Amino acid sequence: MIRIRIVRKLYRVPTSRENPAVIENLELNLGDGEFVCLVGPSGCGKTTLLNIVAGLDREFEGSVDFGEEAGDRPHTAYVFQEPRLLPWRSVRQNIELALPKGETDREHVDHLLDILGLTHAQHQFPQRLSLGMSRRAALARAFAVRPALLLMDEPFVSLDAATSRRIRELLLAVWQERPHTVLFVTHDVREAIALADRLVFLTDHPLRIRQQVSVTGPRADRAAGDWVESFRARLREEHPAIGHML
């Protein structure tokens, strides 16, 4: 169980007299192996929250408790909004560079390239890849380290609907092979319903939790658009306060 407690997070901007809290009084627990989707308006502080959980931002009041031995954090991978591949390395090298020093794990990398449809592109350089392929390469790099915690910040943004659906299916296929805790940020409630065990709807100014909802249907059924639409309709009925986010 990961326990996230953020009493207050603000950015001190020297040129600004007032620095309002971006996040305030947020309490969020992530179960072991749980897939949690954060859904919130643009600019509400989702990336800020992921950066805090990743340990990239330590300037906040509160704590992130990983329930491990003091000081230990789980093996974490972070997939950013942009794929952030090194342009002077091939797809395969980008993936292998993420592995701990001295570790090659060829079979695991081969398997990920295969399942993500990148075997034929493994020796290409990132500038030759489509956005969809780059995003798949970023996923392969994240999975290569066998993370216990995977943080994903709108990893499928600006893809066409068919490509993002295909990559979502690939993400689920790899995740289901070895379930681990995922915190996934999206604007897209349909995407969240297709993926998550739990949806966490957020407010902005400051960011807080507005509503949490479990999604219990089998993931195989959720690939069908009508399953997602009927779940959305039920949410609208049961939680009118979040109707504008649906």
Ligand SMILES: Nc1ncnc2c1ncn2[C@@H]1O[C@H](COP(=O)(O)OP(=O)(O)OP(=O)(O)O)[C@@H](O)[C@H]1O
């Ligand atoms: N380094 C920074 N310095 C000052 N303000 C910042 C900084 N980073 C983010 N902010 C502000 O904090 C707020 C939350 O930003 P953040 O990027 O976390 O939101 P978000 O929900 O991820 O946005 P989006 O959905 O557009 O990706 C915004 O008002 C943003 O302008």
